[in-house]
Amino acid sequence: MKESGEKRIIRIHVGQERINMKDLVVYFSLEGNTQYVAERIKEQTGADLLRLVPKKAYHDKGFAKFFWGGKSAVMAEKPALEEISIDLDVYDRIIFGFPVWASNYAPPLRTFIEIYKDRLKDMEFAAYACQSGSGAEKAFIKLANTIGIDHFDHSEIFIDPKAKTNDDTEKQIERFCEWLKGEPQELLPEERLQEIVEEIQEGEPSSDIRYSLNVDGILLDLEQEKPSPSFHDTLLKLINEKKMTNVEFYKKAWIDRKLFSAIKNNANYKPKKETAIACCLGLQLSLSEADSLLETAGYSLSRSQNRDRVIRYCISHKIFKIEQVNQILYEVGEECLGC
Numbered sequence: 001m002k003e004s005g006e007k008r009i010i011r012i013h014v015g016q017e018r019i020n021m022k023d024l025v026v027y028f029s030l031e032g033n034t035q036y037v038a039e040r041i042k043e044q045t046g047a048d049l050l051r052l053v054p055k056k057a058y059h060d061k062g063f064a065k066f067f068w069g070g071k072s073a074v075m076a077e078k079p080a081l082e083e084i085s086i087d088l089d090v091y092d093r094i095i096f097g098f099p100v101w102a103s104n105y106a107p108p109l110r111t112f113i114e115i116y117k118d119r120l121k122d123m124e125f126a127a128y129a130c131q132s133g134s135g136a137e138k139a140f141i142k143l144a145n146t147i148g149i150d151h152f153d154h155s156e157i158f159i160d161p162k163a164k165t166n167d168d169t170e171k172q173i174e175r176f177c178e179w180l181k182g183e184p185q186e187l188l189p190e191e192r193l194q195e196i197v198e199e200i201q202e203g204e205p206s207s208d209i210r211y212s213l214n215v216d217g218i219l220l221d222l223e224q225e226k227p228s229p230s231f232h233d234t235l236l237k238l239i240n241e242k243k244m245t246n247v248e249f250y251k252k253a254w255i256d257r258k259l260f261s262a263i264k265n266n267a268n269y270k271p272k273k274e275t276a277i278a279c280c281l282g283l284q285l286s287l288s289e290a291d292s293l294l295e296t297a298g299y300s301l302s303r304s305q306n307r308d309r310v311i312r313y314c315i316s317h318k319i320f321k322i323e324q325v326n327q328i329l330y331e332v333g334e335e336c337l338g339c
């Protein structure tokens with residue numbers, strides 16, 4: 001009896017760049033509350049931290065604190081920041097953390113976004129705010145507008161979490177971290193897995209015949225010789241047709257942001273077969289759509305190769321979750337996608 005595949009099925013990215021999904025918490029904190037949450041996130045999820053430090057420190061006491069900080073927020077200032085030495089390309093997601101100032105996000109975040117705007121494209125975002133009363137919802141909307149997104153995948157409001165720390169706050173931070181760590185993988189139940197393996201081993205009926213011979217049985221249908229659109233064009237068209245955002249797509253395909261950007265920015269991109277297959281699964285294509293997309297990259301799913309047959313089976317039976325495809329591949333002794 002084979003050892004359960006569960007332990008082997010890990011979330012790694014498919015394609016050339018096998019970097020683990022990495023989070024960066026970008027935050028500003030005047031009095032330590034936002035910093036407190038950032039540190040908990042680091043402890044509980046392994047995210048990296050980037051604290052934004054204005055060159056000219058804000059007042060942190062008395063009336064001057066509220067006056068100058070409030071003015072800076074209301075005037076949407078962009079205070080100069082101490083040098084940032086971080087490679088943003090390493091990260092797939094940014095979690096913005098800020099104290100609410102005058103129902104807005106604290107201004108150092110605005111400077112950061114202005115500096116890195118181009119590099120933030122196609123990233124995922126979450127945000128948390130620390131406040132003592134209200135205003136965070138408005139601040140999230142303003143921050144999302146500044147970044148150029150509709151809304152955050154997730155946003156969390158903490159009430160002075162360091163100054164008023166208690167069990168509820170700690171639990172709230174834990175829940176936030178659980179969300180950040182992502183949904184548990186959805187594996188196939190053992191019985192269903194065995195049924196699928198049997199079906200694959202018995203052999204699926206061959207389906208569409210894609211090439212036709214002409215009346216003399218000599219020449220290939222000339223239609224097939226027309227140049228087909230590139231992988232790049234076809235992929236972007238399909239993402240659009242399936243009404244997916246880029247982020248939704250590359251998350252479903254287990255492709256990291258860097259690899260997706262490489263594909264998106266290079267009209268002649270030649271993906272590895274592994275990546276092209278992951279794209280078919282991420283887009284939830286029909287078998288004929290998948291065949292067409294793979295063909296644009298010069299690949300096909302062979303009926304005589306076991307691994308390809310499993311992928312064909314999964315696509316034609318709408319098993320698109322990569323963890324489930326990997327579960328089946330593992331069960332029949334084939335290499336998992338991304339391994």
Ligand SMILES: Cc1cc2nc3c(=O)[nH]c(=O)nc-3n(C[C@H](O)[C@H](O)[C@H](O)COP(=O)(O)O)c2cc1C
Pocket residue numbers: 028029030031032033034035065066067068069070098099100101102103104130131132133134135159160161
């Ligand atoms: C200039 C300034 C403006 C503030 N405006 C608000 C506000 O509009 N709403 C609110 O609930 N708290 C407001 N606060 C309180 C902070 O948002 C809150 O104490 C937060 O937890 C501080 O985070 P920090 O310790 O990371 O700086 C303000 C604080 C300052 C200094």
